Amino acid sequence: MKLSKTLITAGALASAASLLAACGQGQVGQSGGSGGTSNTANSKKLALVPGVQAEPFYISMQCAAQDEAKKLGYDLTTQAPQMFDAAMQTTIVNALGSNPPAALLVTPTDDKAMLAPIQQVKNRGTKIVEVDTSLQDKSVAVSSISSDNTEGGKMAAQTLAKLAGGKSGSVLILDTIAGTSTTAARAKGFEDELKNSPNLKSAGIQFTQNEPDQAAAKVTAALASTPDLIGIFATNLNTGEGAATGLRNAGKIGQVNLIGFDASPSEVDGLRKGEYQGLIAQDPASIGVQGVDQAVASLEGKPVTRNLTANLHSITKADMDANSQYFYKQKC
Structure with a gap:
């Protein structure tokens, strides 16, 4: 996909602001004042851009990530595209350029098309952590967490x-x-x-x-x-x-x-x-927790693990009640 710089417009910002995830906390990188702020001012701000709105997998990831960020003294905001779509996600990621968070946890919706917008955010000093999916280019993120x-x-x-x-x-x-x-x-x-x-x-x-x-x-x-x-x-x-x-x-x-x-x-x-x-x-909750942990470690100069995996579980009707802890959430 050929990405146009014209996506970075006031219209794109307005569109991104409307695409809040089901239990998000507001616009990613939003500050109390008007206009953009520097990455230094956002040193405790984390942004999560998952694959799509209102999907239980990503809601479960978000809920756990929010809790982990709060526990570690950081603030995490979430925005997600209405569809699992690179163009929609690009609009959201491009909007971060004017007010970059300290770290971005992102689920690339296309392993090639999302490279340019994510790289632009990284170029503003933001640490990139991939959650659930990853780019083909392995030089962008400091860590990737997904299921095997x-x-x-x-x-x-x-x-x-x-x-x-x-x-x-x-x-x-x-x-x-x-x-x-x-x-x-x-x-x-x-x-x-x-x-x-x-x-x-x-x-x-x-x-x-x-x-x-x-x-x-x-x-x-x-x-x-x-x-x-x-x-x-x-x-x-x-x-x-x-x-x-x-x-x-x-x-x-x-x-x-x-x-x-x-x-x-x-x-x-x-x-x-x-x-x-x-x-x-x-185990999306584990992916969310590990994503925040790796982002914070990178920001604080602590050791970071480049690739992490979360466990998987085969469930049938016969053993589903015993595995209910792995069922996904619909809200935080």
Whole structure:
């Protein structure tokens, strides 16, 4: 994506101010007075720009990050785009240039397109910490915290193989948007691990643009074109919810094993109802806490770990109550 400097306008600032996350605390970098302030004046200010508004994964991350920042004597504000979209996120990140925080925790929505705007904020003296996703360019962030997404994909394939119980069939993989590092790793890990189950074969990867209705449509098409469809792996919350809708509309709930990634309230409810047969839960709260810890360590001249991973958990209906601590939040 070619990024234009014209995004840095008063209109962009106004747009960014309106895109507050579900439980955010105001405009990122906002100060009591008018106009921009220096990074020195914002030495205790942290900003979080996650992937999308009102998604339980990012809300869980934000809640934990806010609590950790407060505990360490810092103030964290959050803004998120209305969609998991590089152009929308670019507007928010560009707006930080006039009032840069001491550190920016960011979930790059595109591993290439978000390089320029994030680099511009870094050039103003802001420390960059990547949470959940990362840029291809590893020189920008001081630390990256995410789940081991490749391992999560493998875990999903292992869970599906157990649920299939030796039955043969095809498996559809629903990814989000090309260029999203986390979901791409999940899809690859799943496909690689699926090769260890000779009774299961991949029906390919379909992209949903992170839209539930597109995921539902992909499932409808796959059911028509692939009579032996035995399983679906949805690489994130939106694709999982859309896949469940597609199966429900076709009357195939329970007949095709659906493995979702994440543990949003709707997915957990779906697991309890039998719409999902398995979920791979991340630990977004841990990602938020570690993100703040690494940002503060960098600001205070303490040792920083370049790459950190959060644990993953395979959950089925049989053990979901014992794993309820991994269910995501809807509000702080």
